Amino acid sequence: MYAIIDCNSFYASCERVFAPHLRNKPVVVLSNNDGCVIARTSEAKKLGIPMGAEYFKYKEYMEKNNIKVFSSNYPLYADMSERMINTISEIVPEIEVYSIDEAFAKLSGLPEKDYRKIGLEIKNRVYKYTGLPVSVGIAPAKTLAKVANFYAKRYPKFSNVLVLDNPTTIDQALGLLDVSEIWGIGYRYSKFLKNNNIKSALDLKNAPEAWIKKHLKVTGLRTQKELKGVSCIPLETVQPDKKQILVSRSFKNAVTDINEMKKAVSTFITIAALKMRKQHSNASILGVFVNSGRFAQARRPSEDCFKTAVLQTPSNNTFELIKIACNLVDSIFYSGYKYKKAGVFFSGLCPESGVQFSFFDTFDRDKFSKVVKTIDFLNDKYGKNTVLFAVQGEQIKLSTQEMLSPEYTTKWSDIIEVS
DNA sequence: TCTGGGGTCCTAGGACCC
DNA sequence: TCTGGGGTCCTAGGACCC
Numbered sequence: 281m282y283a284i285i286d287c288n289s290f291y292a293s294c295e296r297v298f299a300p301h302l303r304n305k306p307v308v309v310l311s312n313n314d315g316c317v318i319a320r321t322s323e324a325k326k327l328g329i330p331m332g333a334e335y336f337k338y339k340e341y342m343e344k345n346n347i348k349v350f351s352s353n354y355p356l357y358a359d360m361s362e363r364m365i366n367t368i369s370e371i372v373p374e375i376e377v378y379s380i381d382e383a384f385a386k387l388s389g390l391p392e393k394d395y396r397k398i399g400l401e402i403k404n405r406v407y408k409y410t411g412l413p414v415s416v417g418i419a420p421a422k423t424l425a426k427v428a429n430f431y432a433k434r435y436p437k438f439s440n441v442l443v444l445d446n447p448t449t450i451d452q453a454l455g456l457l458d459v460s461e462i463w464g465i466g467y468r469y470s471k472f473l474k475n476n477n478i479k480s481a482l483d484l485k486n487a488p489e490a491w492i493k494k495h496l497k498v499t500g501l502r503t504q505k506e507l508k509g510v511s512c513i514p515l516e517t518v519q520p521d522k523k524q525i526l527v528s529r530s531f532k533n534a535v536t537d538i539n540e541m542k543k544a545v546s547t548f549i550t551i552a553a554l555k556m557r558k559q560h561s562n563a564s565i566l567g568v569f570v571n572s573g574r575f576a577q578a579r580r581p582s583e584d585c586f587k588t589a590v591l592q593t594p595s596n597n598t599f600e601l602i603k604i605a606c607n608l609v610d611s612i613f614y615s616g617y618k619y620k621k622a623g624v625f626f627s628g629l630c631p632e633s634g635v636q637f638s639f640f641d642t643f644d645r646d647k648f649s650k651v652v653k654t655i656d657f658l659n660d661k662y663g664k665n666t667v668l669f670a671v672q673g674e675q676i677k678l679s680t681q682e683m684l685s686p687e688y689t690t691k692w693s694d695i696i697e698v699s
Numbered sequence: 700t701c702t703g704g705g706g707t708c709c710t711a712g713g714a715c716c717c
Numbered sequence: 718t719c720t721g722g723g724g725t726c727c728t729a730g731g732a733c734c735c
Binding site: 313333499522529 | 700701702703704705706707708709710
């Protein structure tokens with residue numbers, strides 16, 4: 281038996297933990313640059329705020345209806361996520377952290393056999409310890425657990441915990457579920473399935489396997505088997521290393537100057553390279569892209585400008601990577617255009633310990649790796665951006681966040697005094 | 700004026716090997 | 718009409734997830 285534990289309106293719920301007067305009040309959280317809505321409490325949903333709603337279009341309506349608006353505060357959410365995961369793993373040791381607000385758990389093998397009781401214990405303890413409201417779905421396969429969670433979250437009579445473990449109840453639940461709600465069935469497939477008269481999850485479960493394999497490939501077949509109660513997607517208890525790392529941002533104000541672009545790209549590199557070092561990987565391919573954004577009038581003919589460099593020696597050294605990235609910017613940046621977005625991309629990741637060195641290497645790896653280690657140490661001890669690279673300029677503001685909550689749980693200056 | 704940011708897996712087809 | 722048979726690696730593109 282598997283459980284999926286999922287926090288309701290996660291980002292908005294995190295904000296509410298530190299603003300108790302907003303309990304039962306409508307709250308939304310915005311994306312970077314305060315662009316659009318990415319989290320809504322049930323009260324905000326009831327007032328008709330759609331997912332992805334453009335803030336500028338709904339601002340007035342939100343003010344009129346007393347909807348509290350927050351800019352996104354990722355350090356806060358990451359910290360709350362960790363607390364949630366720690367609490368869950370006290371009760372169920374075998375868990376897979378699936379996303380910032382979700383975890384799968386294996387329930388078979390626990391001394392307690394009353395699955396509903398386990399679910400309620402998880403829900404109550406997470407709320408008591410962290411203040412976060414979670415829903416728990418429990419079933420013989422991950423996909424079915426997701427179905428159970430869907431109902432647990434929406435129907436008050438289940439008190440946020442639902443166990444689906446007998447065939448009749450499972451078929452009932454699947455019969456009432458739109459095929460597009462199934463985990464693994466996205467926009468394209470659900471449209472295709474509906475055209476072929478497969479409308480509910482139960483229809484999908486009962487469709488011919490060969491036909492599913494042909495049109496939805498093996499992943500679709502796995503989903504179908506899971507709906508039949510055959511577990512095909514195992515629990516991944518160890519988080520595999522990232523195979524690619526991407527850092528990108530939209531700019532509040534379009535970038536037109538190449539040096540401004542280099543500042544931004546260098547900052548993306550420092551973020552991405554730090555991610556690589558944390559998982560002890562080196563990249564063999566570095567990519568940079570710039571573009572005018574989806575809504576631009578004047579775009580370069582190729583629209584997106586993307587260029588990669590292959591590194592003779594895989595690296596995670598910020599000094600070296602910034603230099604290469606800036607050269608790539610030189611080759612893809614055209615003045616006269618307004619760039620709204622840019623990003624960097626690392627792939628061909630390999631373990632730091634298994635790097636093949638080049639005979640003709642000119643970069644002093646030993647020396648610069650010591651410098652980078654020292655920078656990481658200082659930024660870890662005294663807060664990020666304590667030490668910057670000169671090309672980054674004074675710390676650039678990557679995004680606008682007008683309604684940011686304080687970093688209640690992580691802000692360094694509140695914890696230590698730097699003299 | 701204003702529209703997010705990360706990821707993964709699978710398949711088909713081309714280039715190449717013997 | 719017919720054309721050998723069996724492989725691997727890489728990439729682009731399409732699907733999905735949060």
